[in-house]
Amino acid sequence: MKVAVFSSKPFDRAFLEEHNSSYGHKLVFFEERLTEQSSTLAIGFSAVCIFVNDQLNSKVLMELSENGTSLIALRSAGFNNVDIVTAGELGLTVVRVPEYSSYAVAEHTVALIMALNRRVCRAHSRVREGNFSLEGLLGFELHGSTIGIVGTGRIGKIIAKILNGFGCVLLAFDPSPNSECGSFGVKYVSLDELYSKSDVITLHCPLMPRTHHMISAEAISRIKTGVMLINTSRGALIDTTAVIEALKSGKIGYLGLDVYEEEADVFFEDLSNQIIQDDVLARLLTFPNVIITGHQAFFTRNALENIAKTTLANITDFEKGQPCANEINAEIMMR
Numbered sequence: 001m002k003v004a005v006f007s008s009k010p011f012d013r014a015f016l017e018e019h020n021s022s023y024g025h026k027l028v029f030f031e032e033r034l035t036e037q038s039s040t041l042a043i044g045f046s047a048v049c050i051f052v053n054d055q056l057n058s059k060v061l062m063e064l065s066e067n068g069t070s071l072i073a074l075r076s077a078g079f080n081n082v083d084i085v086t087a088g089e090l091g092l093t094v095v096r097v098p099e100y101s102s103y104a105v106a107e108h109t110v111a112l113i114m115a116l117n118r119r120v121c122r123a124h125s126r127v128r129e130g131n132f133s134l135e136g137l138l139g140f141e142l143h144g145s146t147i148g149i150v151g152t153g154r155i156g157k158i159i160a161k162i163l164n165g166f167g168c169v170l171l172a173f174d175p176s177p178n179s180e181c182g183s184f185g186v187k188y189v190s191l192d193e194l195y196s197k198s199d200v201i202t203l204h205c206p207l208m209p210r211t212h213h214m215i216s217a218e219a220i221s222r223i224k225t226g227v228m229l230i231n232t233s234r235g236a237l238i239d240t241t242a243v244i245e246a247l248k249s250g251k252i253g254y255l256g257l258d259v260y261e262e263e264a265d266v267f268f269e270d271l272s273n274q275i276i277q278d279d280v281l282a283r284l285l286t287f288p289n290v291i292i293t294g295h296q297a298f299f300t301r302n303a304l305e306n307i308a309k310t311t312l313a314n315i316t317d318f319e320k321g322q323p324c325a326n327e328i329n330a331e332i333m334m335r
């Protein structure tokens with residue numbers, strides 16, 4: 001199939017081209033994100049291949065449909081950036097890569113917890129300046145600490161497995177509890193109990209209308225003072241403005257983010273020679289107890305290989321008219 005690959009970086013191109021020798025699709029790479037402004041680039045392509053910050057709202061989907069595109073192949077697990085209902089109404093098929101980096105994301109989550117707790121980034125900069133003082137570097141032992149895992153699907157389950165090894169007390173909330181988690185010592189509780197008892201809260205549920213801003217000012221009022229909050233899932237699970245107020249008051253003691261609700265215009269680009277225009281992000285970057293990484297939790301060799309292979313196989317399934325296990329539609333979303 002003739003595929004327009006949007007938001008493509010050199011690493012996407014390298015992995016997709018390497019594996020495409022077994023599939024033979026005609027891949028054309030665009031650095032641009034697919035948005036209302038760039039959708040004409042897709043004219044003449046029967047498939048578009050997109051990543052997490054491409055924005056396929058109803059207007060873009062209608063244009064794609066009118067211009068002959070019939071397949072949207074996501075290189076990600078999350079699909080909150082595609083209006084799935086409209087895609088279905090227009091007869092567009094949407095496929096994704098449901099699992100490519102669960103270990104990568106879980107391990108990065110634990111890296112954020114460890115780096116925040118033991119102030120690794122501050123210590124590293126300090127020591128490089130010849131300052132060996134321990135002031136401000138005091139941590140706590142994860143062993144015996146209570147970790148609240150919100151969402152125990154593929155990634156949350158692995159977090160539970162890893163942190164069980166640390167000897168943490170594990171609480172979880174998930175409307176569909178995972179039967180495997182019991183063997184890692186996970187106790188399912190209400191969201192209220194998880195908020196009030198956890199020393200660390202880590203988010204691993206999808207972004208949907210009902211989880212949008214689930215960490216609101218009201219939710220923050222129910223959490224333990226000094227909590228460590230980690231989000232490697234999707235930025236808009238958190239009301240960032242409310243979180244900044246809680247960081248200022250000390251209600252939130254540590255914040256680790258790999259995702260940010262307004263990341264689309266910033267992440268994945270080198271803006272080091274520019275002035276950051278996003279005042280909320282700029283404020284977040286001033287806190288000594290905040291670590292932000294730029295949506296890199298998935299970014300391992302293993303994951304890029306899995307993304308490339310699954311994406312190309314999904315496109316081939318569609319081309320051959322075969323059922324694709326990785327298709328996503330409104331019905332699946334409701335489950």
Ligand code: NAD
Nearest residue numbers: 078151152153154155156174176204205206232233297298
């Ligand atoms: P998954 O679908 O396997 O698991 C999600 C879990 O969340 C499910 O068990 C589901 O029942 C649960 N859930 C749904 N609604 C909930 C709610 N209101 N409260 C609590 N739990 C709820 O997904 P996954 O593969 O574990 O991925 C989790 C998220 O991680 C994805 O949605 C994606 O947005 C994000 N992700 C981020 C990166 C990254 O690089 N930062 C990479 C991959 C995935």
